[in-house]
Amino acid sequence: MRFIVSADTHLGSPIRSVALRNPELGERLKQASFDTFRRIVDMAILEAADALVLAGDIFDSDFPDLKSRAFLITQLTRAGTAGIPTILIRGNHDALLDHTAHGSLGPDIHLLHKGNPTVEIGNVMFHGLSFDKSHLAKSLLPDYPEPVIGRTNVGLMHTSLGGSPGHDPYAPCSEQDLLAYGYDLWCLGHIHMPFERRSGSTLAVMPGIPQPRHYGERSGGSVAAVTVGDGIPQLERRDVGHLRFMEAKLDLTELGDQSEVLCKIDAALKAAQDPLRITAVRLQVTTARHTDDDLQALATELLESIDDVFLDKVKVLPPKNLTDDKVNDLARLMRAEVQEDGFRQACAEMLDDMRNALPPNIRDALPEDEITELLEEAIDEVSLSLHGVDTQ
DSSP, X not given: OEEXXXXXXXXXXXXXXXXXXXXXXXXXXXXXXXXXHHHHHHHHHHTTOSEEEEOSOOBSOSSOOHHHHHHHHHHHXXXXXXXXXXXXXXXXXXXXXXHXXXXXXXXXXXXXXXXXXXXXXXXXXXXXXXXXXXXXXXXSGGGSOOOOTTSEEEEEEEOOTTOBTTBOOOSOOOHHHHHTSSOSEEEEESOOSOEEEEETTEEEEXXXXXXXXXXXXXTOOEEEEEEOSSSSOEEEEEEOOSEEEEEEEEEOTTOOSHHHHHHHHHHHHHHTOBTTBEEEEEEEEEOSSOOHHHHHHHHXXXXXXXXXXXXXXXXXXOOTTXXXXXXXXXXXXXHHHTTSHHHHHHXXXXXXXXXHHSOGGGGGGSOGGGHHHXXXXXXXXXXXXXXXXXXX
């Protein structure tokens, strides 16, 4: 049997951190989550998959967005009409999937939860437990059904496993315990970076976020196609993201003429065009003569005539020939310090306090999974300032 495995679609995610910098890009990103999910269903139908598996966080929040729920039901009903059932669980963001509050999703859509943790499709037993609240501090693994002898057993779990940078611990579970539980395949959600783990004939797959929501999730954009049967489950990654994030590095150190700068930025933006996807570009510019505001103004003007490319952000770095040893030593010390667990934990707590102090409608302007990037940007700003480069 062949499954299309996805998780963390976050339908309707508001993308406010991006929208505050670029409102048009924010709107494109919000729509992209729906467009990408439609692509996933299209893929399942085109390949005549035996099932579509969704390992949690289909929605983004507990806000009663019934339009998003209607979209989900419409797409999964389309899959069901093509003979493809859907098996899914609730993640920590999925209050809209509450079957007691919003009713059944449909006959071909199997929501697994504590009262109904197993469904048999073909010769495969699917097992899963849903989140009933947004935070679970203990492992759900001991509550999973025992594997059924003589059947292929597939588990769906939304978990941070042993922990992941940028993610709070959710239903923590060790990889060793998971792989030794006796299931043939684990379909996992919550961590947005794709990866796989194997032990003997058991495969655990994290498909990653199918549609990245910001630059820090640029390793996502995929789902997994998994074939199970005799022997070891086989895995293929499939690109599905409707919008991608990428970085373009420019060195303007030797360029003083405005037209030369303009041409170099124009070439970088045009090179980012992709015939299959929209692209959000982050420009990383090495310069001692140009501010991020100047460069952003130039890039924004150029993008008026470049289709399907948007500016995510401009990041200015000091040239390597700025050789103030004391400043460079300080930067090295700061970078070493921010890698310390205690320092990062303190930063995470401060960031959480700041997020909680913000109004709910702009709270994700400080994403909890961007601590590393925020710290690196702070170090760059300090270095530029100490080198005498105007960063404003």
